[in-house]
Amino acid sequence: MGLRFADPAAEAYRYPLLIRHLLQSALDTRSGNAIVGSDGRRLGYVDLERRIGRLACVLSASGVRPGDTVAVMDWDSHRYLEAYFAVPMMGAVLQTVNVRLSPEQIAYTVEDGGARILLCHADFAPIAAELRKRLPQIERVLSMHDGDPAPDSGDGDYETLLADGEDLYPFEDFDENAIATTFHTTGTTGLPKAVAFSHRQIVLHTLAVAMTLLGQPDGERLTRSDVYMPLTPMFHVHAWGMPYIATLLGLKQVYPGRYIPDRLLMLRDRESVTFSHGVPTLVQMLIGALGDRTLDADWKIIAGGSAFPVTLRDAARERGIRAYAGYGMSETAPVISVARRNEDDAGDAAALSCLAGKPVPLVQVRIVDDSLHDAAEGELVVRAPWLTMNYGTDHGASDGLWRGGWLHTQDVARFSARGDIVIRDRLKDVIKTGGEWVCSTQMEELVLRHPYVAMASFVGVPDPRWGERPVAFVVPRGEPPTIEDIHVFLAAFVADGQISRYALPDRLILVDELPRTSVGKIDKKALRGMVGAA
Known part of the structure; x- marks a missing residue:
C-alpha cells in the first residue's frame, strides 16, 4: 500500500491565497518603513492597515457587498494603494479606470465593469458628474484630493470619511478564486476589452515576480532596503503588480500623484528612491528632465510596455539610471519575463539588458507558427497560473486569445542562443515587403543610433507592387536628417547583413513628437493615418 495520510485536523487552517495575506506579511515582520502619500x-504599515480597515467600513456602509464592483479614478496615490487592498479584501472587485481614455471610453468601461461606487479624484469630477447622469448603476461618488477638499465632494470626502470612522472591517477568508480586480485593456481597434484576475492569480504573480527581482544581479536586484516609487499608472495592470510586491516586503513606498518630471526628481532626491518601473518614454522623459545632471546614487528602473532601445539604456546609465527590460501584457497580469545578465555572460551586456529576457518562475513559453508547431521565429505563446481566462463576455476574442490552450501574445519572437526571449515585433506591426518581413522595432533601434535622431518609429503602408513599404517617422535632434541621410546611415547595416535592402524606408516624415496611446506606447495606428495626411 502507498503512504496514506489521515484527514486534516479539525481545526487545520487551509490558508487560501488571498490579497490580505500579502499585507499581513508586512505587518507580521513589523516593517518600520514609511509610505509617503x-x-x-x-504612514506606517500599522497606519496603512487601519486606513484599509476604515475604507472597507466606509464602502460597506455605502452598500458594497462581496462581488460588487468599486471603480477608482485617481493618480498614483496612497489612496490607490489602500483601495488595492481594501476592496478585494472585503470580497468586492476593484476596477481600475484608465483616466487617459476619452470620456466616452471611460463611460463604456465603467458601465461594462458594473461599478456601483466610484472613488474619484477631484481632477476628474466633471467626468464623474457626466457618468452619474448616464449610468444609473453608480450609486455613490466619493471625492479624493491631495490638498483642500473640493467644493463639490460628491457623496462624501474620502479623507473625512476615513477620519470619522472608528471601526475596522472584519475581514474574513473566502474562495481564493474569487475575482479581485478588473480593468480594460485598450488596442488600436475596437472597444476596450475587460480582463479580470483572482486573488490566487495576484498572489502567485506577486510571489513569482518578487522571487525574480530578489534574484537579479547586483545593481538591478530589489532588496528590502530599496525605496519604491511607481512610474507606471496604477490603473494599468496593477502598476505591473509592484505595489503588492513592495507591500509584501514591507518596503518604503513613495506615491507621486500625477507624473510631473521635476516633481518625480524632487521626490527621488528627497525620499532616496532607488526602485521604479515605467515605459521607455518615461525613462526618456527623466533623462530630459535631468539635463546635464547625473544622479548621486543609482536609480533602478524596469522598462517595459514597448521595445527598450540600447541607445536609451546607455543614455540612462550616463545619468545614473540603471534601467533594464521586462516583458508582459495586460492579459498576463502582467510580468512574463525579465532581462537578466549573469556575471559570466559573454557578449554585449547592454544588449542583454534590453531583451525580454528569461521567464519568471511558473511561466511556460513557446514560439509557434500558425499551426501551433514550434518554430525558430513566430508568435510567442505562454502559460502561467495568473493569466486572464477571458475577455469578459467577448467570447470571440476570448477564443482567439486562448487558441490551442496557450495564451497568444500577438508578438513575433525568437530565442537567443542562451535562451532569452527576443521580441521582434507585434504581428500587426511587422512590415511585409517584397516577400520579406521587416521588423519595425529593429529598424527603430538602428535609426535611433543616428546622431540627429531623438526618437523614431517605422510603419508599413500599402504598396501595389511590394505589398507594403516602410515609412520612417523621426523626431529630429539638432539638424533634421533627410531620407538620403537615413539611407546612407543604414547602408552599413545592409552591408553586414543585419537588415535587408528592402527595409530601407521609402519616406521620411519629420514630426515634433510621436503620438502615444493612453498607456504611453507609440500609437502606430495614428502614424499610419498621418502617412496619408502627409
Missing part, C-alpha cells in the same frame, strides 16, 4: 502624509 501623494499629499505628503507619512
